Amino acid sequence: MVVTEGVLVGDWFQTIVDVQVTSEDAGALATEVRDWLSSAGVVSSERTDCVLGSDLGHPPGPRADEVVDASGWSDPWQTLWTNGMDITTGRTVFDGGQGEPTAVACPHCAAEIELVDEAFELDDKAWAPFQDVVHGWSEGRDVILPCPTCSHPVEPTAWKWADGYFAFGRLGFTFWNWPPLRPGFVDEFTRRLRGHRTVLIAGKL
Template identity: 50%
Template sequence: MGDYFQTVVDLDATERDAQELGARVLDWLIAEGIVAAERTDCVLGGDGYGHAPGPHFAKAVDDPDPVDLWSNGLHVQTGRTVFDSGQGDVGAAVCPLCRAEIRLVDEVWEPIESAWEPFEGRFHDWAEGGGEGIVHCPSCLGACGIDRWSWEDDYYACGHLGFTFWGWAELTSGFTREIGRRLGGHRIVVLAGKL
């Protein structure tokens, strides 16, 4: 079976402002009754504690049926993080400089080792803060941080702030846009996945 999740990642938050931005959005979610104020044992990852769905959680999702799972809360994560979609593989990466699509799997979804070479170790470098995880694009030969690359089906996102909703129905586009607005108009991406 597995546990499904959706993570709204702020692509523009800095290490300095991630805590304050996360608290601002969490305060709004609590005030709206979308999540409960108290932290309980209701999420996977982190310390296992998050915010359970509030009485008005249906404002955020396309299916108002109650969330009837143990892992059904919101986990707010701050700090340099490589967010991913869990199970499965990413099909392609797109260079932010030349917009070339680099196919990472073949027609039967086997990884193409040579295509992955420019990315090897770069997520780790970026996440650990020991560098920007510089990737040299095999198409244009330009160099930039891995945090600027985009990934097919939004499989990866590098950021300092993420809101992970465990076991919720699909988040509405209006709700995710409102999160972006409350983050000061920052660019956001929504990763959906399963563990």
């Protein structure tokens, strides 16, 4: 749990997802980036019971504070039980946890498709084709939809989800209960991922 200015707000996470890495390269790249984070002191090389969803993760290292903006966060955040980094490899739908996807945009024409109604409930008609995209990725299928505005076919990993709610990839690094990651750190992370396109998801359980 995280306490922000005395208010209990629950477990939250930030995930940096590589949406371009191939299945063949994901494992080696995960090791490469993990070793960089460890050598830089951002995370510990040891693995402990410090994450959700996996048995073991990497706890914060001695320089973790340098890559986050902890203003307004309870101090020290590193003493929380759930405070580690988890690495996920393999075809995965990464999502923002609570809430619903509200909109998605075409990467070619930038047209935005609203997925919720005025009550912020999923619009079944609008959501149906994108639900197939999400489930397809989980099942090992690439569901390619034409954009309803420009008709250009869009690969599953190319759609741009509002607020970064979804990302489809084969490699993700999840930081549990860390303060917001600094933009410069995210930029360097992307460079270490060989310049692949990345998506930063922030969510809460």
